[in-house]
Amino acid sequence: MTLSESAAAPADEVVLEAVGLTKHFPVRKRLRDLFSRTPAVVHAVDDVSFALHRGRVTALVGESGSGKSTVARLLAQIYPRTAGDIRLHGTSTRVRGGRPFRSYVRRVQLILQDPFASLNPVHTVRYHLTRSLRIHRNAGRSAEDLDKALANLLTRVSLAPPERYLDAFPHELSGGQRQRVAIARALGADPEVLLADEPVSMLDVSIRLGVLNLLQDLKERLNLAILYITHDIASARYFADETIVMYAGRMVEGGDSETVTQNPAHPYTRLLTESAPDPERITGDGAGAGIDEAAGKDRGQGEPPSLISPPAGCRFHPRCPHAMRRCTADVPPRLTVGDRPGHWTACWLYDPATVAADAPGSAAPDADPAVPPPPALVEREDTATLGEAR
Amino acid sequence: MRFLLQRVAFYLFTAWAAITLNFFIPRMVPGDPVQSLISRNQGRISADAIESLRVLFGLDKNQNVWEQYVDYWNQLLHGDLGLSFTFFPAPVSTVIGDSLPWTVGLVGITTIISFFLGTALGVGAGWRRGSWVDGLLPATTFLSSIPYFWLGLVAIALFAGPGSFFPSSGGYEPGLVPAFDQYFIPSAIQHSILPAATILVSSMSGWILSMRNMMVTVSSEDYITVAHAKGLSERRVALSYAARNALLPNVSGFALSLGFIVGGTLLVEIVFSYPGLGYQLFQAVGAKDYPLMQGIFLIITISVLVANLLADVAYLLLDPRTRKS
Amino acid sequence: MAQPSAAPGRAKRRRFRFVANAKAATGLVILAFYCLFAVIGPWVAPYSPDARSGDVLQPPSTTHWFGTTHLGQDIFSQILVGARSVMVVGLIAGVLATILSILIGVTAGYIGGAADEGLSALSNVFLVIPALPLIIIVTSIVERASDTLVALIIGFTSWAWGARVLRAQTLSLRRRDYVEAARATGERTWRIILFEILPNLTAIIASGFVGTVIFAVMSEITLAFIGISSISSWNWGTILFWAQGQQALAQGAWWWFVPAGLAIALLGTALALINFGIDEFVSPRLRSAGKNRIPTADGRTVRMRVGFTPVLAPSRPVPAPREEVAP
Amino acid sequence: MRDPVLEIRGLRVDYGLGDAAVHAVRDVDLTLHRGEVLGLAGESGSGKSTLAYGLTRLLPPPGVISGGEVVYHPVDGPPVDVLSLSPARLRAFRWADTSIVFQGAMNSLNPVHRISTQLLDVIKAHEPRSAAAARLARARDLLRLVGISADRLESYPHQLSGGMRQRVMIAMALALEPQVVIMDEPTTALDVVMQRQILGQLAELRQRLGFAVLFITHDLSLLVEFSDRIAIMYGGRIVEEAPAADLYRRALHPYTDGLLHSFPALRGARRELTGIPGSPPDLRAMPTGCAFHPRCPRAFTPCDTDVPPLGRPADAPGRDVACWLHPVAEPVPR
Amino acid sequence: ACGDSPNANKKNGQAATVLNVGMPNGPQAENNNPFLTTSAAASLGYRWQIFEPLMMWNPVKPAEPFKPWLATKAEWAPDYASVKVTIRDNATWSDGQKLTAEDVAFTYNLVKKYPALNDQGVPYTDATASGNEVTIKMASPQFVNQQKVLWRVPIVPKHIWEKISDPTTDPVKQPVGSGPYTLKSFTPATTTLTVRDKGYWQDLPKVKELRFTSYTDNSAQTTALANGESEWSFVFIPNYQAVFVAKDQAHHKVWAPPVLGIHGLYLNTTKKPFDDPTLRRAMNMVIDREDIFTTAEAGYFHPLVKSVTGLPSPAGDSFIAPEFKGQEHKVDVEGAKALLTGAGYKLDGNTLKDKTGKAVTLKLTDPAGWSDYQTSLEIVKDNLSKIGIAATIDKANQDAWFRNVEQGNFDATFRWTEGGATPYDIYRTVMDGRQLKPIGTASPAGNFGRFNNQQATEALKAYANATDEAARTAAMTTLQKVFVDQMPMIPVGADNIGGAYSTKNWTGWPDDSSPYGAMQPTQPNALDVVLHLKPASS
Ligand SMILES: Nc1ncnc2c1ncn2[C@@H]1O[C@H](COP(=O)(O)OP(=O)(O)OP(=O)(O)O)[C@@H](O)[C@H]1O
């Protein structure tokens, strides 16, 4: 058994790093595009940089289609990247297939989004796990070794007793169980990095919790670096050490999870957190009033922007209530937000010079005086109350 | 639009490949047209005629295959299909022109009837599973497993003896001159009933089955349940929702079968001695009549390709999802 | 133990489920009979199929069950002996075409790119060329076409349709998560094709196989019937050829061509039934279980249908609305 | 406000017949009051959708309704037993009185017909004598109602985004101003921003039109926020039913309690998430007694033998629960 | 407008004015070129109703003198390398112009100029007209080909054909000939000819309209004959008594006279042990020709060859050498056995062993689709087993068979011989040493069995080139002797030149009592037959 129970390497070491990662998908040309010089592409991911640390969970949140899965696949090197770099332990890697690819995936494993689709319906759990062990030569020499390794894997993902699950077909397992098998398969390679693409989106709240607890546990016991991709910002708050928010292919905010969720800086993150359903919001009369109140801001424009010709400047500006002229022209850089170390956002509102020159909301589509002023300009009296959360 | 252009390019390539193949395959056949002519006549053409026939057919020129191939394309692009050997010196285009209407008339119309009738029955069978239409399925399966030609033979034996209304062979009464008049048309129709019925019986069950299965599949789609939930009348749900959607995959099958009209029913024409293209092709193969074979293959290739293109277009028209420019 | 096998109990249950399908079972039984005759036909045939006798053109009788030919040959024996050639050609051609269609269709679908374009174009060309005339021509190219050769020719010319269907299906499977997952696990391409994709194509492959067998049998018989193929052995097409050549119809010798035709039709039906069986086995939606009409508790019969869920309970009179107690 | 519009009594729904039958819904009693939002939650496979489809008789084969009754109370006129309606009357009843918004908007619209066709044919089917122009005007109004411009009427479903399609379905559900709208996970496919928009519009419309909603979802946070009352299903039965706020503050049934401790909240202090141990029951081999007892941390003697009835417990008036921990003081009157 | 339809008078055409001729040749393309074998005119035979030859020859009685037709007289030079014909002066073309010796000379020069039109392969060198006489010269003696020169060349009008730019590809849409009929209409299925109103050089025929219908195959043609739709045809009818004659006992007739062209079993004389004439003779003795005749050839199609010389009767009667007169084939199994044992063969149970002790086996080959040949082979196989020869039947691919037979790659095969005015063509096909090629090289014109006999070759040469009757008789006797002794090919049946016909509307057909001409509608004699027809009195 070669799976390292506790890695000797120090925690917090950067394992995998994305630097300026970019992915453009070519789209089918139309006749009239034949004569234009610029090829039509989907800007699925643009200039994404972040690092995964040993023993830490990094959450990637954002709306549908913002490029989260694409980032995961790029990191797993299933898709070739358009630009940027992927560094494993500081060395740049680009693998296409064959032996280098296999030695890469041994260290970086991807768990796909849908537990109902990611297991082959014709194979048993035993087959899936055996394959993973064999490919990465973790199966040992004898049949006995293999059995031991299988049992070990299943116990690790809390599928006990192993004999009950080994010969089951995927359709005989519940969603949570399938998800665990998928995780066990990834663990079979004894990786350093787990890329978990929405591992819980299809599951029921109680099963969802089980899977998340499992990931947390693995992180702690095996010192894995985990990328946790989700829609559910509340779960990011609970399970991730760090949270990154993406919008339309770009990173718009990042930082410590508690800070990002409780004290969002970017207008999009704010929209996201405000839209998330929150039982605490009920006023008591149960008339569903909370819904109406939060719905006002983005009406009629809830559509994400086209990624083939994304808006210039900040991609959120067409929907942003605080948009300024500069937002429509220049891509905002990462700006540090003062409240916590490591909290940054890509929004011109946090550039005092810009705000001074340009009134916030001056370029907003339907400037609404009732909208609260941008967070950078109000004194943050609520910061203190959130502090003790961690 | 781009989709169409792409298809057209693809078709052009396929056409080129198929035509090239059509050129080479007949040339691989051993024996030559002169020998075939002699063997068909078993001694009634003397061996002395061999030389004159070779000269006649132009087989005495020793062209290499490449030159022949270039010549062939050259002729083709000028719309010239060459001269048939069997009917020398009748141009291939005349021979095809004489027989094509028969095939298209008989098989084409039958294919269309078979498609519509089969589809209608399939809609019924699929919508009301367990009803009498559904009960027909085993019988139609059996009928469709019978070889065409055998069904034709049995039909002739049962219905076409001397004195019967149904003639056993030919496309019209001998002695009539093809013309659109009150003598010829009824005769042509009368001659086509038995072969048409044979094709109909054996081809219809395919449509019934595929339509039924599609209906069953579509019936469990959410939008059908929604249509029921909306309280629409049964007819409307069955036709406008279920059948309309179930029809889509069948349309391309139908278009493809239109393409195979020309080449697909050789046997019916042989059994019923129907003066169509399939029969001509059979004769041409026997007579090593390359120009005629190539000509007929060309027609078949073109019609299959055109039918494919039609299927694409029909799909484009029927399914708005593919219309997304 | 590269591929762990399923537990025996489960495998049994699955196999049993297929045979339990009445259509498939009927088809299989008929097919088994044909296979049996293909093997033992020549030994159990009462006469030699070539043997001439004095009973020329006799209708069916107790001595000649299916009657005799113009040479006094026993048609029943010819049918029995002919079964072998038909079955051999059908099976070989079916296997060959299936293998080719898998090789070409699945590879094209999975690998994509230029290889896909090339292979698709190839199969399209084969689709465009009408199969039967092509087979006729190719068969006449070779001098002495044995059963195997005819089967090979049919197999080589009839894979295109299957390849096209398989390619389309592979294209959709290729994007399935479990294939991507296998790739991300580090599986090699050939293993992904063989062990991840192929098992999910079983139903299509099986029905494609059945379809090709039907087509091959029909083609073989057609070739013999029109006198193109030079098969020396007996098959049902040869019988029909002689019947046609001697104008059995005009002579009123119906027994000469009816048995062969029925034998073909029955074989076709058996294969079609198996095909249905496979379809229904794989797609539960097509299971047209006989329980379409179901009896209710109070003796009515209701029909299962989409949009109107049957109610089995006896209908009761509608009671008055219940009084709501204010909390 | 508290008068019932739809009453479900002892409803039983099976998949299949005889011994092979799966009892997906067992003896469910549920009352929907005029104008309220009744939330329905529960584990996957607990029978929520089956209940919703069953009461409108839209379950595809092999689903059958094997018992119980569904009574609809029109605004005027005598109550109707939905389960004994003839097909023709059932068709008339559907949509005019009860409409449904299905889970996937993607599949609920016929891909080959325009939005207008699909909107208009429901009006035409129920009001055959209305003028074509009037129908068209109504269709435009409906679209505007859900925030889609009327010129989208001539679009095909695939030309609309997921959110727009979902809104078209809602518009269609409201076309005949029914008394009851059933929604089965109408927003799971959407992201939270879109989800909030749609539900906001729905809440507004409900206040205007006064229909009652049966709202099915997994998302407890959403449910608590959006509905008036919540019913929790487990293993084919309703195990608890209470006003939303009450349920959120204090769950009586251990399963509900487990659910409430399974989802993280975005706001407020971080809570301990305990989850529910074990796995959902197999419908073919249901545990005896209370279906939840194998997983219940507080199971005791009667739980594994007797099925607890749903009723008003003595310790919590105004709500219903089926649990031996809270013995029923007063069974629900039948 | 309907009245204008060419179909309008179809139904009321009186029976006594129309003759319906049928051929089973499939749909035709419009082509009336009389020189092209592939034309509809040749395929259906109506070329001879429009165009006429110089003389009529009766293939049923090949030795009888030619009957004057467009020529009143033909004089051959003693070496038969040239012929002087006298053209009748009362013949006119259907466009009214007079038929002259110029036209005849033009026709022969045309054939000489275009080898593609010379379907008889006669080596013409020149034809010159002077007055009403034409002298046609050939490169070699043509004694055995007289009918090819005088009977098979349709005479065409110079004034029309000299304007045709390429007579080998011209479909001659409006044929102008000297015959009694002109083309009325053409469709792929039916060609209608109508009788000329004037200008024919003899009495106009009683048949006012000829309809040539092309049925798509044998069974369609047979059906048409059986129900009276077709009144004259040449087609193989299995069980013709039941299928055709019985349908109208009084009127339906089949007359199938043999010609000097036969079918038989060629043996490969280079293969052991079949290089032994004794074995071949023994095989000949067991073959049951009656059986083949009745079973495979429906009792009429290939008339029995009884004479040991292989010559059919009556066509060959006058050529049979005195020593073979009356000698007929008989099945004689015992005789064959005796012959074999006498020659050192052994009959070991059911197996014949040759002199070296090897079992005699034989592969019989013929194309799969030729059902009469295949049936014949079945019978031969049966017959040979009586003397212990184990034969197998190989149903070959037609093209491969053709090639293999020409290249000598076979054991034994059923095939035809050439036919002609004398037995020369038969014997030449079987025994001509000049055609002898090594195995593997094709010999398309004959001697497929690689028969090598100097005597026969010399006799063939002598017969063709002889200038006097005595030399010819001597050569013919030699040929027959070699044939009977060596039996390089086992003769079975003859070609027939007859047809199936109905006397319901027309009488005057040739038959055994009055064999005035060949009966096939495609032969030049067809015109003679039509001229003989009279309405059946009713
Ligand atoms: N293979 C592809 N070809 C073209 N475009 C693609 C491809 N894969 C993804 N895209 C596009 O890239 C964008 C980002 O997709 P991605 O799947 O990464 O989003 P996501 O954030 O994971 O969304 P979700 O939350 O719905 O899973 C989308 O607009 C998508 O349409």
Ligand SMILES: Nc1ncnc2c1ncn2[C@@H]1O[C@H](COP(=O)(O)OP(=O)(O)OP(=O)(O)O)[C@@H](O)[C@H]1O
């Ligand atoms: N056709 C069927 N045959 C047998 N059992 C079925 C069938 N359809 C559904 N079931 C079972 O009925 C039960 C109830 O299903 P239902 O769809 O109502 O669950 P649900 O509560 O809506 O779940 P989800 O939240 O996942 O939508 C499930 O356990 C399911 O397995």
Ligand SMILES: [Mg+2]
């Ligand atoms: Mg994703």
Ligand SMILES: [Mg+2]
């Ligand atoms: Mg559901």
